Amino acid sequence: MTAPSSVVTSPTTVITHDSLRTFTFQVFQKMGCSDADAEQATDTLLSADLRGIDSHGVARLSGYVRLWKAGRINPRPLIRIIHETPSTATIDGDKGLGLVVAPKAMAIAMKKAEQAGTGWVAVKNSNHYGIAGYHAMKALQKDMIGMSMTNASPLVSPTFSAERLLGTNPIAIAIPTSEQPPFVADFATTTVANGKLEILQRKDEDAPQGWVQSKEGEATTDSAAVKKGGALLPLGGDRIHGSHKGYCLGSIVDIFSAVLSGAGYGPWAPPFVSFLPLPEDPVGEGLGHFLGAMRIDAFRPREEFKKHMDNWIQRFRSAKPAQGQDKVLIPGDPEREMTEKRLMNGIPLLTPVIDDLQEVAQELNLKFEH
Amino acid sequence: MTAPSSVVTSPTTVITHDSLRTFTFQVFQKMGCSDADAEQATDTLLSADLRGIDSHGVARLSGYVRLWKAGRINPRPLIRIIHETPSTATIDGDKGLGLVVAPKAMAIAMKKAEQAGTGWVAVKNSNHYGIAGYHAMKALQKDMIGMSMTNASPLVSPTFSAERLLGTNPIAIAIPTSEQPPFVADFATTTVANGKLEILQRKDEDAPQGWVQSKEGEATTDSAAVKKGGALLPLGGDRIHGSHKGYCLGSIVDIFSAVLSGAGYGPWAPPFVSFLPLPEDPVGEGLGHFLGAMRIDAFRPREEFKKHMDNWIQRFRSAKPAQGQDKVLIPGDPEREMTEKRLMNGIPLLTPVIDDLQEVAQELNLKFEH
Numbered sequence: 001m002t003a004p005s006s007v008v009t010s011p012t013t014v015i016t017h018d019s020l021r022t023f024t025f026q027v028f029q030k031m032g033c034s035d036a037d038a039e040q041a042t043d044t045l046l047s048a049d050l051r052g053i054d055s056h057g058v059a060r061l062s063g064y065v066r067l068w069k070a071g072r073i074n075p076r077p078l079i080r081i082i083h084e085t086p087s088t089a090t091i092d093g094d095k096g097l098g099l100v101v102a103p104k105a106m107a108i109a110m111k112k113a114e115q116a117g118t119g120w121v122a123v124k125n126s127n128h129y130g131i132a133g134y135h136a137m138k139a140l141q142k143d144m145i146g147m148s149m150t151n152a153s154p155l156v157s158p159t160f161s162a163e164r165l166l167g168t169n170p171i172a173i174a175i176p177t178s179e180q181p182p183f184v185a186d187f188a189t190t191t192v193a194n195g196k197l198e199i200l201q202r203k204d205e206d207a208p209q210g211w212v213q214s215k216e217g218e219a220t221t222d223s224a225a226v227k228k229g230g231a232l233l234p235l236g237g238d239r240i241h242g243s244h245k246g247y248c249l250g251s252i253v254d255i256f257s258a259v260l261s262g263a264g265y266g267p268w269a270p271p272f273v274s275f276l277p278l279p280e281d282p283v284g285e286g287l288g289h290f291l292g293a294m295r296i297d298a299f300r301p302r303e304e305f306k307k308h309m310d311n312w313i314q315r316f317r318s319a320k321p322a323q324g325q326d327k328v329l330i331p332g333d334p335e336r337e338m339t340e341k342r343l344m345n346g347i348p349l350l351t352p353v354i355d356d357l358q359e360v361a362q363e364l365n366l367k368f369e370h
Numbered sequence: 371m372t373a374p375s376s377v378v379t380s381p382t383t384v385i386t387h388d389s390l391r392t393f394t395f396q397v398f399q400k401m402g403c404s405d406a407d408a409e410q411a412t413d414t415l416l417s418a419d420l421r422g423i424d425s426h427g428v429a430r431l432s433g434y435v436r437l438w439k440a441g442r443i444n445p446r447p448l449i450r451i452i453h454e455t456p457s458t459a460t461i462d463g464d465k466g467l468g469l470v471v472a473p474k475a476m477a478i479a480m481k482k483a484e485q486a487g488t489g490w491v492a493v494k495n496s497n498h499y500g501i502a503g504y505h506a507m508k509a510l511q512k513d514m515i516g517m518s519m520t521n522a523s524p525l526v527s528p529t530f531s532a533e534r535l536l537g538t539n540p541i542a543i544a545i546p547t548s549e550q551p552p553f554v555a556d557f558a559t560t561t562v563a564n565g566k567l568e569i570l571q572r573k574d575e576d577a578p579q580g581w582v583q584s585k586e587g588e589a590t591t592d593s594a595a596v597k598k599g600g601a602l603l604p605l606g607g608d609r610i611h612g613s614h615k616g617y618c619l620g621s622i623v624d625i626f627s628a629v630l631s632g633a634g635y636g637p638w639a640p641p642f643v644s645f646l647p648l649p650e651d652p653v654g655e656g657l658g659h660f661l662g663a664m665r666i667d668a669f670r671p672r673e674e675f676k677k678h679m680d681n682w683i684q685r686f687r688s689a690k691p692a693q694g695q696d697k698v699l700i701p702g703d704p705e706r707e708m709t710e711k712r713l714m715n716g717i718p719l720l721t722p723v724i725d726d727l728q729e730v731a732q733e734l735n736l737k738f739e740h
Contacts, residue, residue, distance in 0.1 A: 085487030217692025322587025
């Protein structure tokens with residue numbers, strides 16, 4: 001099924017969420033995951049496709065398969081608590097899929113929060129965990145505020161640095177509401193996601209100033225700069241626009257996720273792509289995450305809080321728009337609308353992604369129908 | 371004593387830290403604070419001058435006096451816990467000085483952390499609390515990670531909004547180290563601080579794109595735009611440079627500080643200046659803060675963590691600088707260097723600030739020597 005050209009600009013094929021789920025589940029089964037873990041990994045991964053964060057969904061499935069083939073992912077991990085207090089835990093992910101390790105860690109954070117008011121879990125020895133927002137949103141089911149962050153392969157230069165020392169290190173926070181849809185912020189601590197640069201490269205177009213720098217650390221609009229040894233820039237772009245604040249945020253995510261847990265931090269974070277070697281002088285194990293849950297009624301009666309969140313959202317949503325704009329959005333609005341649309345109409349996949357999934361199917365002796 | 375012209379560009383008078391302390395302490399005493407509270411308020415306020423964040427130090431002292439005269443600050447507050455769990459507390463600041471309320475809240479957060487691993491305190495019914503970093507850094511004394519945020523008078527427009535709905539809503543995080551100086555991030559969630567705009571206005575210079583917008587929500591370089599009804603912009607500046615991420619951050623600070631605690635949130639946050647009326651339809655009490663402390667050894671042996679933090683800092687500090695740059699800075703470096711300098715050489719104050727303090731001295735029948 002080909003998507004109507006009014007919806008997408010590149011050649012795509014639309015797959016129903018159900019078919020994509022079935023196929024993805026089978027891939028994780030073939031990797032040796034238990035049914036429960038394959039189910040969880042599928043749910044985590046496809047939440048990205050549903051929410052429109054295409055770079056973090058099935059487009060990465062072949063990457064996980066390659067990491068598994070390279071022996072860097074353990075499909076049957078013994079995920080265990082190695083240290084804990086009433087409100088904290090540190091978890092060893094045993095090289096498991098981050099897609100599975102992080103939900104287990106979040107469940108522990110929520111259990112701690114039930115007892116102690118809040119729960120905070122640092123995770124080491126994990127892998128890429130999909131989108132940060134998925135994990136934070138888990139807390140909403142229990143009227144908790146959810147928080148999630150992860151470090152990632154070094155692609156970002158701190159302010160004034162020519163070297164890449166940080167990942168795109170995202171932060172997500174989900175906050176419960178009553179009648180209004182929940183507040184869900186989920187963003188990389190860079191000016192822009194790498195995926196947006198790839199789109200410009202395909203179209204052979206320049207990037208705006210403040211997105212990337214050259215290998216020597218010079219400002220550039222070359223959308224291929226990162227591929228040429230340059231770097232993504234921290235949120236803010238340059239010093240005059242506050243890039244030192246984006247650098248602070250990316251650093252905090254790195255330290256909470258990896259230094260606190262005992263994972264590989266900064267330039268020692270393991271690369272997502274299997275063809276890049278692991279750091280020779282590791283300072284920790286695998287990738288790190290940090291997950292948190294705060295019970296609303298640990299601070300204030302929950303119905304009172306949720307009523308005020310509704311009011312907050314209504315006030316912001318009804319603000320006078322800036323000249324030339326339609327309306328003020330609430331964090332989570334675009335992703336929620338995308339989810340509704342894609343559950344109904346299916347998920348458009350670019351041709352290179354389809355080809356990639358075909359290849360995975362062939363390798364693992366599966367059928368990928370589309 | 372006049373500062374050497376090599377150090378400053380505007381006419382200033384340099385005051386020793388000790389004289390400024392004595393005077394500030396006397397002002398808070400005259401407002402009716404207990405000696406202990408006057409001491410605490412002085413310490414909090416002057417930490418801004420020492421760290422070089424001049425807009426948040428004694429330059430604001432007259433503002434606090436005016437709020438007190440308007441009956442909006444209670445110099446003898448009954449600061450009390452109104453709700454708690456093992457790892458959380460909600461505090462009513464009883465209209466006290468934020469400079470005093472926040473340190474009490476932080477002490478409670480740290481006590482909770484000693485017992486439960488982490489401690490999180492939401493504060494309502496408070497006032498301006500000085501610099502966020504001061505409160506976060508308190509945790510360092512006990513080998514804890516400290517966190518601090520506050521909402522503030524609405525001066526910032528969300529992405530796509532012509533209305534001001536958020537404050538500059540800062541976030542501070544302080545992280546302990548072993549041999550290296552601590553990591554201290556402390557930043558407003560806007561592109562730039564209002565103080566930097568005031569400097570440009572005095573020099574009659576334009577602002578860079580991405581700092582402010584006009585009353586109608588149009589991009590502008592008019593450094594006086596905020597005074598003309600325009601707004602500061604969230605970190606990122608515009609949508610293409612990620613201002614929606616700065617908007618998320620400012621919103622999270624607002625919700626954690628004020629919706630969670632029961633303070634005035636968003637456009638209902640009380641104004642700092644006493645000549646502006648309080649909101650007519652309040653949704654909460656006073657200003658809100660959110661403070662947190664996490665014990666390092668709630669996650670990992672503390673010496674191990676601190677050794678890795680040293681390594682993190684050394685690696686980042688020794689990174690190859692970008693073309694045209696000297697070196698990569700670690701969050702907290704510039705403020706620490708400034709503190710050392712100012713403790714030794716004194717604190718330069720601009721003439722309007724000196725005049726302001728003179729006036730306060732006269733009003734309260736005090737001597738301000740300089």
